Amino acid sequence: MSSDLRSFTEVDRLLHEPARLMIVTLLAVVAEADFLFLLNQTGLTKGNLSAHLSKLEAAGYVEINKSYRGKIPITLLSLTPTGMDAFNTYRKQLRGIIARISD
Amino acid sequence: MSSDLRSFTEVDRLLHEPARLMIVTLLAVVAEADFLFLLNQTGLTKGNLSAHLSKLEAAGYVEINKSYRGKIPITLLSLTPTGMDAFNTYRKQLRGIIARISD
DNA sequence: TCAGTATGGTTTGCAATGCAAACCAGTTTG
């Protein structure tokens, strides 16, 4: 157990939140998803999902694209390159944490 | 990537907080530590450390023992069995998350 | 002796968070 536990606090708090990690993990795989797909996969409430997406958008991690599919509104979400980078960095950080708490 | 991302939200929020994870990780190793040791190792501010310890105590994860070393007050912290269990569970959960975001 | 500083913490103040309920605009159905 190296004493540099302090690195724990460097973890990306935006992605450390489980709800947002779910979202980003999904977007990392599917490239593009609509709001309702995320809603179903994550089990979040709509309000909650909406709020998390806004936060991810504010951070530049996801792109929110509103349009219409026929007459019904549809919101398409995708991970930006910045978001993908952040996700990869977070994975690394988390593996570092695991390594330190697992000895 | 199994779609059971929802398990992400089951993670123990108390330990998911990096500051508290540092504390518990330390206590898991050293068995007993005083306040100032934790202060140095974690790099937290005193107020912060105090607050996190209170929270961990409220959850039954750590025991707080105040006494005197000579004439100066000393606060000894130790992980309870409950806390150790929670720590082990959290490790498992975190490994599960890692596995799901790493494919 | 008593002002100043150090030790070992706790309390306070505050902005930011996560969550669900309420809400809203538009669309389809009976």
Add this chain to the structure above:
DNA sequence: CAAACTGGTTTGCATTGCAAACCATACTGA
């Protein structure tokens, strides 16, 4: 044309994480 559904956003609120301020006691030096 009222009711219910779709696809979300906004609101309200309790909880958090953080640092600064504070507090009690002990030691130090002039």
